[in-house]
Amino acid sequence: MSLEIFWFVFIAVLLSGFFFLEGFDFGVGILQFFLGKNDRERRTYISSIGPHWDGNEVWLLTAVGATFAAFPAWYATLFSALYLPFVVLLLALIARGVCFEFRHRAYYSARLRIICDITLMVSSLFSAFLVGIIMANLLIGIPIDLQGNFAGSLSDLLKPTALFAGMLGFSLFLSNGALFLNLKIEGELQERVCKISKILISFSVFLFSIMTIFFWKHSATCLVAFVFVLASAVFVFRKNYKLAFISLGLCIACSVAALFYALFPNVLISTLAENNLNIWNTASSKYTLKIMSISAAIFFPIILAYQIWSYYVFRKRISPRSANLEV
Numbered sequence: 001m002s003l004e005i006f007w008f009v010f011i012a013v014l015l016s017g018f019f020f021l022e023g024f025d026f027g028v029g030i031l032q033f034f035l036g037k038n039d040r041e042r043r044t045y046i047s048s049i050g051p052h053w054d055g056n057e058v059w060l061l062t063a064v065g066a067t068f069a070a071f072p073a074w075y076a077t078l079f080s081a082l083y084l085p086f087v088v089l090l091l092a093l094i095a096r097g098v099c100f101e102f103r104h105r106a107y108y109s110a111r112l113r114i115i116c117d118i119t120l121m122v123s124s125l126f127s128a129f130l131v132g133i134i135m136a137n138l139l140i141g142i143p144i145d146l147q148g149n150f151a152g153s154l155s156d157l158l159k160p161t162a163l164f165a166g167m168l169g170f171s172l173f174l175s176n177g178a179l180f181l182n183l184k185i186e187g188e189l190q191e192r193v194c195k196i197s198k199i200l201i202s203f204s205v206f207l208f209s210i211m212t213i214f215f216w217k218h219s220a221t222c223l224v225a226f227v228f229v230l231a232s233a234v235f236v237f238r239k240n241y242k243l244a245f246i247s248l249g250l251c252i253a254c255s256v257a258a259l260f261y262a263l264f265p266n267v268l269i270s271t272l273a274e275n276n277l278n279i280w281n282t283a284s285s286k287y288t289l290k291i292m293s294i295s296a297a298i299f300f301p302i303i304l305a306y307q308i309w310s311y312y313v314f315r316k317r318i319s320p321r322s323a324n325l326e327v
Helices: 003-035 039-047 053-070 072-081 083-106 110-140 160-184 188-215 221-237 241-263 286-313
Strands: 266-268
Touching: 003 039, 003 053, 003 110, 003 160, 003 188, 003 241, 003 286, 039 083, 039 110, 039 188, 053 072, 053 083, 053 286, 072 083, 072 266, 083 110, 110 160, 110 241, 160 188, 160 221, 160 241, 188 221, 188 241, 221 241
Parallel strands: none
Antiparallel strands: none
């Protein structure tokens, strides 16, 4: 395997980790506002992801950094073409971080806490929707001229297919968040999540079936992803939430794999003639990729081990009585 192919696959792995881990972060951030009837209940839901949200975002930062270093031309074209969606996504992620960090400092103001909860819900909603739109544009293509520059407008990025992908991503993240809460919350709050989980996963299966019908010819891996989301729905109705959570995670991973498989060897498809960007004409030098590979081999296992350890430490279920008052 060449270094160009290795880094193409590694970026796909990083994005899979981000969509799965940050996916339930987004889902919980949205659901806490609708499922929590008061401040203490919303705080309980938020506490379930309090120790993890910042670590989950590291996967996105690493994926962006890897893209910049391994495929600088891809990075330059993608981020200039999708400048506005990326700016909105960045602002939404910043707003989420502010809500997590400052909510517990507003112990003196119920109004400020509810503002933080609303902001967390809205920013999580926008984040979940935008990442679906961004990933869809990789596959359906954007206008790129011969110099590799974006030659379109915002309307070219908001095609019906891209909007549908945003809705599908939003639905999957909501389902992922609900399943995560089923594993982390206990008591009456968990019972509310159980009820909504069936609705959310059913809606996800419906949207995913439509996506599979139109895209399975591009990548047969879509069929595998659909099998996993269907299995997740079966497990939800059988109240086996652990297997449902795992199945949905595999569905998300297979969806990213299907996208990158359909793209290969391209990294960005142009709707103007044959101006596609691929792993060969956008990659850094062999020496750069070699140094990056050595660094990844050293540090990635350490980061992965630390994150697994953090989830193990905070593995216990929580309730309004035991929720961390500082989250």
